[in-house]
Amino acid sequence: MNYVEKDLKYIWHPCSQMKDYEELNPIVIEKGEGVWLYDIHGNAYLDCISSWWTNTLGHSNKRINEAIKKQIDSIEHVIFANFSNKPAIELAEKLVNITPYKLKKVFFSDNGSSAVEIALKMSFHYNMQKGNTKKKRFVALSDAYHGETLGALSVCDVDEFNMVYKPLLLDTLRVEGPDCYRCKYGYSRENCNAECFGNMKKCLMENHEEISAVIVEPMVQGAAGMKIYSPIYLKKLRDCCDKYYVHLIADEIAMGFGRTGKMFACNHAGISPDFMCLSKGISAGYMPMSVVMTTDEVYDCFYGDYKERKSFIHSHTYAGNAMGCAIALENLKIFEQDNIIENNIEKGKLIRELTLKKAEGLNHVGEVRSIGMITAIEIVKDKKTKESYPFDMRVGYEIYKIALKKGLLLRPIGNVLYFIPPYIIQQEEIEFMVNTCFQSIEEYFQQNAGGDYTDM
Ligand SMILES: Cc1ncc(COP(=O)(O)O)c(C=O)c1O
Numbered sequence: 001m002n003y004v005e006k007d008l009k010y011i012w013h014p015c016s017q018m019k020d021y022e023e024l025n026p027i028v029i030e031k032g033e034g035v036w037l038y039d040i041h042g043n044a045y046l047d048c049i050s051s052w053w054t055n056t057l058g059h060s061n062k063r064i065n066e067a068i069k070k071q072i073d074s075i076e077h078v079i080f081a082n083f084s085n086k087p088a089i090e091l092a093e094k095l096v097n098i099t100p101y102k103l104k105k106v107f108f109s110d111n112g113s114s115a116v117e118i119a120l121k122m123s124f125h126y127n128m129q130k131g132n133t134k135k136k137r138f139v140a141l142s143d144a145y146h147g148e149t150l151g152a153l154s155v156c157d158v159d160e161f162n163m164v165y166k167p168l169l170l171d172t173l174r175v176e177g178p179d180c181y182r183c184k185y186g187y188s189r190e191n192c193n194a195e196c197f198g199n200m201k202k203c204l205m206e207n208h209e210e211i212s213a214v215i216v217e218p219m220v221q222g223a224a225g226m227k228i229y230s231p232i233y234l235k236k237l238r239d240c241c242d243k244y245y246v247h248l249i250a251d252e253i254a255m256g257f258g259r260t261g262k263m264f265a266c267n268h269a270g271i272s273p274d275f276m277c278l279s280k281g282i283s284a285g286y287m288p289m290s291v292v293m294t295t296d297e298v299y300d301c302f303y304g305d306y307k308e309r310k311s312f313i314h315s316h317t318y319a320g321n322a323m324g325c326a327i328a329l330e331n332l333k334i335f336e337q338d339n340i341i342e343n344n345i346e347k348g349k350l351i352r353e354l355t356l357k358k359a360e361g362l363n364h365v366g367e368v369r370s371i372g373m374i375t376a377i378e379i380v381k382d383k384k385t386k387e388s389y390p391f392d393m394r395v396g397y398e399i400y401k402i403a404l405k406k407g408l409l410l411r412p413i414g415n416v417l418y419f420i421p422p423y424i425i426q427q428e429e430i431e432f433m434v435n436t437c438f439q440s441i442e443e444y445f446q447q448n449a450g451g452d453y454t455d456m
Pocket residue numbers: 111112113114116145146147148217222223251252253254279
């Protein structure tokens with residue numbers, strides 16, 4: 001049996017219909033370098049989605065590789081209860097220094113969903129200890145994505161992920177969130193004053209006595225199709241949470257570490273949440289790792305004698321993993337020394353400009369939206385009405401298959417194609433990425449949908 005046959009025999013891949021793999025076999029990657037992935041047959045793919053939004057500094061980054069080699073010769077992993085390790089301590093200090101001012105304590109975990117679970121549990125537990133026993137519910141936005149373990153799934157609102165499990169999930173208060181492309185209030189991105197915040201305000205006003213926390217993906221709802229919204233929404237949210245004594249959880253798992261053009265998405269609004277969940281880019285796409293940052297106020301509430309039963313008894317075996325922390329430290333060092341955030345401004349601009357130019361006059365490109373190192377292209381049936389293609393037509397998936405043959409790894413969300421490349425991408429690679437994406441879109445529409453590609 002070759003690798004593909006063995007893969008199909010033994011592996012159940014995530015977020016997939018395995019029947020699809022019969023037609024499109026798994027691509028077995030042997031090597032990576034910079035933005036490129038190479039399969040066992042030597043085919044190259046530009047990883048313009050940073051391998052599920054994690055890879056900040058390219059595959060097989062020499063400096064990160066060296067940091068791993070150095071760390072592995074000292075300590076790879078050690079129990080994190082009662083024990084600690086140098087990289088974890090240094091990383092915690094660094095994170096406290098670079099995250100918004102209220103965040104003073106770092107709780108380590110090993111993936112994004114568990115970070116969300118921790119933030120939800122800590123918020124609830126805090127309220128129980130404070131005697132706010134009615135505060136048992138969470139508020140989340142429509143189209144939110146926060147991970148797929150049961151607690152995290154409870155605050156998600158993507159049918160594909162949570163519909164079946166609804167009987168098992170928490171009773172979350174769902175608030176209709178920002179949708180700037182299809183703004184119901186008739187505003188454009190430029191003149192938006194987050195009028196849609198009224199929905200959240202109403203929810204908090206009416207239900208605050210039973211609400212422990214509001215959780216949001218600041219600035220961009222990634223899995224919703226890179227829905228970008230105004231920082232004004234976040235400012236209003238911070239004020240409203242303060243007014244009603246409700247915690248604010250910022251899920252920066254996808255957007256933290258420079259993705260939106262600032263180190264953290266909350267920085268766009270100048271707000272400090274009560275909890276911040278970080279993962280993905282924290283370890284440059286190398287190791288499973290996450291943290292929940294919180295305030296002294298929350299931490300102090302759990303502090304006391306053992307018999308007071310105040311402790312936060314929650315653990316993940318790989319919490320504070322020394323390898324992951326050493327990688328994260330090197331990652332942050334490179335950010336500083338190579339001015340990653342500043343350099344991304346030009347790169348992000350170039351991606352946006354090239355994309356806008358290519359999208360001009362195309363009837364099926366509804367919107368090109370962009371922030372920092374994210375540019376998304378929403379494919380629609382009709383640009384004027386903004387009508388979407390039906391979900392089961394799988395327009396995005398069909399374009400993805402065409403692009404793969406041309407050496408581009410897109411992974412559309414429904415009918416939204418997007419570029420989230422590693423930050424080390426170079427101009428030529430940016431041109432290849434944008435050109436190949438549009439060639440693939442064009443090819444799709446030439447073969448399907450009657451070929452009505454341009455509106456000229
Ligand atoms: C905003 C957000 N929260 C949580 C998660 C879940 O992280 P993980 O897949 O590591 O569990 C993701 C993953 O894409 C995410 O984008």
